[in-house]
Amino acid sequence: MRTLLLPVLAIFAVGLFAVPGAFADHLVISIDIAEGSSVPGCEETDDGCYILSTVVLSKADAQVTWYNTDNAVHTVTSGIPADGPDGLFDSGAIPAGGQYVKDFERGFSDGTYDYYCVAHPWMTGTLIIGDAPQPVESEATIPDWIKNNAGWWAAGSIDDDSFLNGISYLIQNSIIVIPPTDAGTEGGTVPEWVKNTAGWWADGTIDDGTFVNAIQYLIKEGLIQV
DSSP states (O other): OOOOBOOOOOOTTOOOOOOSEEEOOSSEEEEEEOTTTTSTTGGGSSSOSEESSEEEEOSSSOEEEEEEOSSSOBOOEEEETTTEEEEEEEOOOBOTTOEEEEEOSSSOOSEEEEEEOSSSTTOEEEEEESSOOOOOOHHHHSOHHHHHHHHHHHHTSSOHHHHHHHHHHHHHTTSSOOOOOOOOOOOOOOOHHHHHHHHHHHTTSSOHHHHHHHHHHHHHTTSSOO
């Protein structure tokens, strides 16, 4: 693991999944595929399933190496589990003890690039190329009672419509502030992973940015109207 500077990425206005972050100090950035990550549970830890699960790199620090420290085959595939691979990069199968090296210096503009393991979709990571987003105080953006509601929803104490309508109201009245997001019209059923995300956010397992990513997904799917 290289020496890295840990930033705060608890942003209630960023965009689908991030946990601990890091600024890259060296030309080659190392990310470990966590031992035991082939079994659900790593996504609930502070480190995540890819360690570090969020890395911020400049144009000059644009080569990343993923090391598979687990005993199972994994992938590093750009995209998010809900939508599938987006074709920007894909390691293919990384065997136990293997590695994947990707150069991001050319062909990638500044922005956020999510990735995951296609074999174990609870494993997610994020690369941010360019300047890191400025942190905000989560208390100023997210009232505590919203976490209470998220926890009740995840536990089944309140139904989907009640929670989604409540979040819609809070966004429309600027109590919750998120980045501009294209709204869909399809509607449908809330995926189970979104409820899990709400529950983990409510109990402090994941940060605000990860929860906001899930909210943005619901907006894009037309499940939350803004």
